[in-house]
Amino acid sequence: MEGKTGAKNCKLSRRxxxxxxxxxxxxxxxxxxxAAGSDRLRIGLIGCGGRGEGAAKDCINADKGVxxxxxxxxxxxxxxxxxxxxxxxxxxxxxxxxxTCFVGFDAYQKVIGAGVDMVILxxxxxxxxxxxxxxxxxxxxxxxxxxxxxxxxxxxxxxxxSELAEKKKLAIVAGTQRRHQAHYVEIMKRVKNGDIxxxxxxxxxxxxxxxxxxxKWYEKEPGMSSMEWxxxxxxxxxxxxGDHIVEQHVHNIDIVNWAxxxxxxxxxxxxxxxxxxxxxxxxHFAVEFEYPNGVRxxxxxxxxxxxxxxxxxxxxxxxxxxxxxxxxxxxxxxxAYKYEGPNPNPYVQEHADLIKSIREGKPLNEGRNVAEGTMxxxxxRMSAYTGRALKWDWAMNASKLDLTPxxxxxxxxxxxxxxxxGKTQLI
Amino acid sequence: MKRKLIExxxxxxxxxxxxxxxxxxxxxxxxxxxxxxAAGSDKIRVGLIGCGGRGMYDTTNxLKSAENVxxxxxxxxxxxxxxxxxxALKNNLGExxxxxxxxxxxxxxxxxxVVARDDVDMVILxxxxxxRAExxxxxxxxxxxxxxxxxxxxxxxGVxxxxxxxxxxDKKRLTIVAGTQMRRIAHLVAIMERIHNGDLGxxxxxxxxxxxxGMLGWGPKERQSGWSDMEWQLxxxxxxxxxxGDFICEMHxxxxxxxxxxxxxxxxxxxxxxxxxxxxxxxxxxxxxHFAVEYEYPNGVRxxxxxxxxxxxxxxxxxxxxxxxxxxxxxxxxAIIEGEKPFxxxxxxxxxxxxxxADQIAAIREGKPLNEGKRIAESTLxxxxxRMSAYTGRALKWDWVMNASKLDLRPxxxxxxxxxxxxxxxxxxxxxx
Numbered sequence: 008m009e010g011k012t013g014a015k016n017c018k019l020s021r022r023x024x025x026x027x028x029x030x031x032x033x034x035x036x037x038x039x040x041x042a043a044g045s046d047r048l049r050i051g052l053i054g055c056g057g058r059g060e061g062a063a064k065d066c067i068n069a070d071k072g073v074x075x076x077x078x079x080x081x082x083x084x085x086x087x088x089x090x091x092x093x094x095x096x097x098x099x100x101x102x103x104x105x106x107t108c109f110v111g112f113d114a115y116q117k118v119i120g121a122g123v124d125m126v127i128l129x130x131x132x133x134x135x136x137x138x139x140x141x142x143x144x145x146x147x148x149x150x151x152x153x154x155x156x157x158x159x160x161x162x163x164x165x166x167x168x169s170e171l172a173e174k175k176k177l178a179i180v181a182g183t184q185r186r187h188q189a190h191y192v193e194i195m196k197r198v199k200n201g202d203i204x205x206x207x208x209x210x211x212x213x214x215x216x217x218x219x220x221x222x223k224w225y226e227k228e229p230g231m232s233s234m235e236w237x238x239x240x241x242x243x244x245x246x247x248x249g250d251h252i253v254e255q256h257v258h259n260i261d262i263v264n265w266a267x268x269x270x271x272x273x274x275x276x277x278x279x280x281x282x283x284x285x286x287x288x289x290x291h292f293a294v295e296f297e298y299p300n301g302v303r304x305x306x307x308x309x310x311x312x313x314x315x316x317x318x319x320x321x322x323x324x325x326x327x328x329x330x331x332x333x334x335x336x337x338x339x340x341x342x343a344y345k346y347e348g349p350n351p352n353p354y355v356q357e358h359a360d361l362i363k364s365i366r367e368g369k370p371l372n373e374g375r376n377v378a379e380g381t382m383x384x385x386x387x388r389m390s391a392y393t394g395r396a397l398k399w400d401w402a403m404n405a406s407k408l409d410l411t412p413x414x415x416x417x418x419x420x421x422x423x424x425x426x427x428x429g430k431t432q433l434i
Numbered sequence: 435m436k437r438k439l440i441e442x443x444x445x446x447x448x449x450x451x452x453x454x455x456x457x458x459x460x461x462x463x464x465x466x467x468x469x470x471x472a473a474g475s476d477k478i479r480v481g482l483i484g485c486g487g488r489g490m491y492d493t494t495n496x497l498k499s500a501e502n503v504x505x506x507x508x509x510x511x512x513x514x515x516x517x518x519x520x521x522a523l524k525n526n527l528g529e530x531x532x533x534x535x536x537x538x539x540x541x542x543x544x545x546x547x548v549v550a551r552d553d554v555d556m557v558i559l560x561x562x563x564x565x566r567a568e569x570x571x572x573x574x575x576x577x578x579x580x581x582x583x584x585x586x587x588x589x590x591x592g593v594x595x596x597x598x599x600x601x602x603x604d605k606k607r608l609t610i611v612a613g614t615q616m617r618r619i620a621h622l623v624a625i626m627e628r629i630h631n632g633d634l635g636x637x638x639x640x641x642x643x644x645x646x647x648g649m650l651g652w653g654p655k656e657r658q659s660g661w662s663d664m665e666w667q668l669x670x671x672x673x674x675x676x677x678x679g680d681f682i683c684e685m686h687x688x689x690x691x692x693x694x695x696x697x698x699x700x701x702x703x704x705x706x707x708x709x710x711x712x713x714x715x716x717x718x719x720x721x722x723x724h725f726a727v728e729y730e731y732p733n734g735v736r737x738x739x740x741x742x743x744x745x746x747x748x749x750x751x752x753x754x755x756x757x758x759x760x761x762x763x764x765x766x767x768x769a770i771i772e773g774e775k776p777f778x779x780x781x782x783x784x785x786x787x788x789x790x791x792a793d794q795i796a797a798i799r800e801g802k803p804l805n806e807g808k809r810i811a812e813s814t815l816x817x818x819x820x821r822m823s824a825y826t827g828r829a830l831k832w833d834w835v836m837n838a839s840k841l842d843l844r845p846x847x848x849x850x851x852x853x854x855x856x857x858x859x860x861x862x863x864x865x866x867x
Contacts, residue, residue, distance in 0.1 A: 207756045208639035210728065210736055214705070275643070275750065277724045277742055281709035282860055291707045291861075293726030293740055295641060301761065301772075303641055303754070305728060305738035309707055313862030314827025317705065321736075323638050325758045328734070339734075394645075394747025428711055428724075429648070429746030 048362060049102075051077035051123035051147075053115045053138055054130030055089035057221075058152055061354065062127045062182065063093055066150065067100045069358035074100050077107040077121035079114030081130075081238055086110065112415040119145045125178075125365070128152060131241035132249050133410065136161040136168070139179070139374075143172045148365050150358060152182040154257045154381040155374070157249035159402055160409035162382045169374025178370030180361035181377035183261045187360050188353035190336035190346035191262070194329050198266050202342040203324030206267055209304040211259035211320040216312040217283065217290070218242065218251075224285050232417040243286025245388075246410035246423060250288040252278075252391075253384040256308035260387075261380030262320045262331065263296070263304050270379040271296035271304070273398045276390035280425060282311050287425045294387035306387060394428030408434040478795060479532075481507035481554040481578070483545045483569055484561030485519035488583055491787075492558050492613065493523060496581060497530045499791035504530050507537040507551050509544030511561070511668060516540050542848045545569045549576040556798065559583060562671040563679050564843065567592035567599070570610075570807070574603045579798055581791065583613040585687045585814040586807075588679035590835055591842040593815045600807025607803065611794040612810035614691045618786035618793070621779035622692065625762055625769035629696050633775040634757030637697060642689050642739040646749035648712060648723065649681075655717060663853040664845070673719035675821070676843035676856065682708075682725045682824075683817040686741045690820075691813035692753050692764065693729070693737055700812045701729035701737070703831045706823035710858055712744050720858040727820035739820065827861030841867045 048070060052063050055078055067073045075093065080086040086108060094101050109117040115138045119126060128138045128151035136156045142149050149172070156162045172179050185191045198206070222242040227233075241247035248254040264270055276294035283290035291309040298304060307317075319332035327340015337345040364371040386402045389395075412420055478500075482493050485508055497503050505523065510516040516538055524531045539547040545565070549557060549572050556579035559569045566586045573580050580603070587593045603610050616622055629637075649672065657666045671677035678684040694700055706727035713723040724742040731737060752765040760773015771777040797804035819835045822828075845853055 204758075207758075207761075208736075210738070214707075275645070275740070275748060277645070277726060277740055279709035279711035279724060281858075282862060291709065293707060293738075295643065295738060295740060303639075303738075303756075305641075305736070307705075307707065307726065307728065309827070309861075311827055311862045315705055315823075315829035317829075323736075325635075325638070394742070394744055396748040396750070426711075428742070429744045430712075 047072045047074050048365075049074050049076045049122065049124045051075075051079070051118035051121055051126045052089075053079045053118050053126055053128050054134075054152075055080040055086040056129065058182075059127065059129035060089040060092050062129050062150060062152060064096060065352075065354045066127060066358040067097050068355045070362045073362070074102045076102045077109070077118040077123055078103050079109040079118040081111065081114070083110045116141055119147060123147060125149065131238070131247045132254060133157050133161075133241070133247045136164040139165055140168045143168050143175065143177055143179075146175060146177065148178040148361070148370065150180050150182070150361055151377075153261075153377055154249055154253045154384065155181065155377045156381055156385070157246060157253060158385060158408045158410045159382070159406040160411070162378050162385065162403070165378045166375055169372060169378065172370075172374060173372055176368075176370055178361055178365050179372045179374040180357055181373045182357065183258055183373070183377055183380060184353035184357045185258060185262055185333075186265065186373070186376070187357040189348055189350050191331055193346050193348070194331055194336040194338065194344075195265055197338060197342070197344060198322060198324075198329060199268075202327065202338060202344070203322065203329060203340055204326030206302055206322055206324045208302060208323040209263050209266065209321060210307075211256075211263050211304065212307045212317045213251075213256040213259055214307060214309040214315065214317045216316070217310050219312075233420040233422070234412070235417045237420055237422075240286060243288055244423065245288055246412065248288065249381070249385060250388050251310050252289075252292045252294070252306075252308050252388050253381060255310075256292070256306065257377075257380050257384045259318070259320050260296075260306060260383045261377065263322070264376070264380050264383065266322045266329070267298050267302060269299050271298050271383050271386070271399055273297045273396065274383075274386050274390050275396040276387045277394070277428065278388075278391035287423045289391065289426070292387060292391050294390065296383060296387065389433065392426035392428065392431045393433040395433050397433075406434065476799060477502045477504060478798060479504050479506040479553055479555050481505075481509070481548040481551065481557045483509045483548050483557055483559050484565075484583075485510040485515045486560065488613075489558065489560035490519050490523060492560055492581065492583065492791075494526055495788050496558060496791040496795075497527050499788045500795040503795060504532050506532050506553050507539070507548045508533050509539040509548040511541065511544065513540040545572055549573045549578055554578060556581065562668070562677045563684060564588050564592075564671070564677045567595040570596055570599045574599045574606065574608055574610075577606060577608065579609045579794070581611045581613070581794055582810075584691070584810060585679050585683045585817060586612065586810050587814050587818070588676060588683060589818060589841045589843045590815065590839040593811050593818065593836070596811040596814070597808055600805055600811065603807060604803070604805055607801070609794055609797050609804040610807040611790055611804060612806045613790065614688055614806075614810055614813065615786040615790050616688050616692050617695060618789045619766070620781060620783050620786075621767075621769035622764060624779045624781065625764060625771065625777065626695060628771060628775070628777055629755065629762055630698065633760065633771055633777070634755060634762055634773065635759030637735055637755055637757045639735060640693065640696075640737045640753065640755040642693050642737060642753045643741070643750045644686050644689050645740065645742045645744070645747060646751070647743055648745035649743050650713070650745065662850040663855070664850045667719070667853060667855070670717060670719055673713070673717070673721040674856065675720050676845065678721070679814075679818060680721050680821050681743050682722075682727075682741055682821050683814065685743070686739070687813055687817045689741075689751070689753060690739060690816045691810070693739075694813050694816060696753070696755055696762070697731050697735065697737075699731050700816055701731050701819070701832055703829065704729045704819055704823050705829040706820045707827070707861065708824035716855065720856045722824065722858070725820060725824050727823060729816070729820070822866065825859035825861065825864050826866040828866050830866075839867065
């Protein structure tokens with residue numbers, strides 16, 4: 008009985024979501040029905056790796072009404088492991104059955120079609136624009152991990168999809184969780200308020216270790232196709248991850264975009280791999296980004312173990328400077344400030360903000376933000392790979408770089424070479 | 435007879451130089467003697483140590499920069515370089531080159547023989563950067579004025595030695611000029627006056643970027659059969675860190691010196707990265723082909739340096755500063771301030787590579803102090819610190835590098851024999867010393 012009531016609620020809930028998506032003000036009526044988190048939110052998880060599992064847990068932690076009803080991944084073994092992990096912690100919220108677990112390159116379509124209100128997109132970055140497009144076209148709200156793509160073609164698609172989501176009143180929240188982190192929000196409020204004067208420069212960094220303990224490397228087993236091998240090792244291939252400047256450092260570039268209120272207008276980058284031998288990604292990048300009004304921003308990212316680690320951002324204005332990292336935020340200068348308040352887990356907060364916006368009928372849409380943050384990182388990578396200075400307008404509108412493989416199927420796929428500046432072609 | 439007279443005069447001249455070098459109190463005498471030497475009637479005799487391309491270029495400029503400057507001695511590691519350079523200099527400068535076979539010295543101790551000569555007033559030091567510190571020490575101890583090319587060292591040990599030698603030169607009233615000719619480019623001099631005058635307001639940050647030219651065609655590509663490891667490395671010195679300091683030091687010291695100049699300071703700390711993505715063949719030794727270093731100067735001012743020697747990329751060569759009231763852009767041809775006090779240099783641009791020698795010759799003749807030793811040592815250490823940070827992956831503080839680092843790139847022996855090719859640095863693995 009209870010289950011049935013739940014199912015009814017759920018149906019109403021879904022209908023309500025769709026209504027809210029279709030008509031802006033009518034949503035007010037349904038809003039009250041969803042109050043106090045009493046209604047259920049049926050979600051599907053697309054991409055069942057470590058981050059997918061983490062995002063699903065964060066989502067459930069954010070709202071008691073969340074039920075995971077469908078899952079999809081390229082690999083059965085990954086999905087089963089993730090399902091096990093989710094069940095262990097959240098037995099009550101996991102409503103996935105063997106009929107709603109999908110494997111393969113088309114798993115995302117099946118998850119979207121499995122009666123969900125919202126999807127979590129946590130497949131490798133390469134697939135994000137495709138997955139987002141399918142989800143929004145099907146009328147689903149979306150939480151998607153960063154980055155938003157790996158090439159300009161993908162970013163253009165993602166921006167078009169975000170605009171469609173806007174029209175359809177669908178929510179898109181991206182896994183750039185700093186945007187939902189209390190001390191970042193407070194510092195940025197002050198930056199926007201002019202507390203550091205006019206912004207004249209900035210620095211952002213993600214200098215850390217080689218990631219080998221986190222991003223596993225799978226040796227190619229006999230019988231395993233080259234496509235499967237590359238997909239299993241997705242972080243290490245540019246066509247799948249975008250390289251670490253895109254996959255990881257996008258967080259910090261996004262903060263600079265947020266502070267300045269714009270994406271860069273041009274860049275000049277450099278980089279290479281001095282230690283790393285796996286895949287075809289680099290292990291270090293340094294990029295000078297130029298923003299409107301000649302503001303130059305330095306970006307550095309490195310994945311080499313045993314070096315000086317630094318993951319932070321600094322915004323320099325005529326009257327002061329900000330410092331932010333994942334745990335601290337302060338302003339030095341005429342209007343000095345240090346955030347001392349509570350710091351709720353931003354990985355949960357971003358889901359809470361997302362679900363709240365859905366329930367209130369005021370869907371958040373972070374699609375363009377994360378697309379532009381990602382595009383800055385892609386442009387930096389393209390500049391470092393080729394050695395060429397690049398303009399945003401060219402990269403965004405004219406670049407034909409499209410890292411899509413000839414076919415999405417487990418078969419042969421040549422191993423892509425490591426980029427060599429001055430030789431690798433600008434496309 | 436006439437010749438004897440001139441020689442006597444020169445001896446007096448040299449004696450006076452030594453006198454002024456010895457005591458501060460004789461400065462008054464000096465200005466008197468200054469008058470005796472007026473109108474360029476006194477001869478300045480130059481010894482060249484390091485007869486490569488730069489040595490010939492500097493010697494040519496030096497001898498053309500003022501009247502009565504002659505080349506009287508030469509030294510180089512290699513006899514072939516010595517002979518070909520002497521011939522070329524004679525062809526180019528004619529009578530100003532007084533070098534005979536018995537004042538040409540080859541080998542490891544050639545520099546000692548040049549500085550030991552009484553008839554040398556001044557030396558031009560243009561051997562590979564590795565040797566600069568030792569050559570400077572010998573020259574100053576022997577009481578010679580010095581023009582030395584940049585950079586002036588490849589490691590902190592060498593930098594410390596240069597600073598000591600520079601202090602000794604001050605005591606001895608000897609002049610030292612460094613080949614960082616950007617300090618004498620007219621438009622940079624003009625913009626620096628404005629920057630130092632506060633036209634940008636308080637400086638908040640900046641960039642220093644030099645990208646282009648892979649230098650892949652530099653030097654002999656084929657190792658000759660008779661060449662020892664040591665000789666092979668010396669002939670390829672540009673690509674060996676122990677000899678050149680790597681390109682951030684060897685070449686980009688110019689640009690980072692401009693940054694130090696503009697901020698009137700050296701950095702307090704840095705974090706760098708780099709690698710070799712193109713210059714990976716064995717003949718490129720252990721040199722990197724790209725570096726990116728963030729330098730932090732006093733008051734939290736961060737300057738981002740990016741340098742690369744790679745062909746086929748977007749070339750850049752510029753420095754930029756941003757302050758509370760404006761920004762400055764500087765390159766080889768331009769000096770522009772935008773902001774509250776805009777400025778654009780459009781005056782004449784005399785050749786700074788001649789000017790630096792003319793200034794030195796004038797200072798010697800007028801007995802005026804001119805010592806750029808400490809300044810160029812600091813700019814050199816700026817680059818060395820960036821390289822050390824990139825090679826090891828570690829963030830470094832100036833005080834540690836200047837005072838505590840034990841990095842000393844001298845080989846076990848200076849002799850033509852076996853010497854393993856050093857491996858390229860690997861961040862996180864290469865030890866910080």
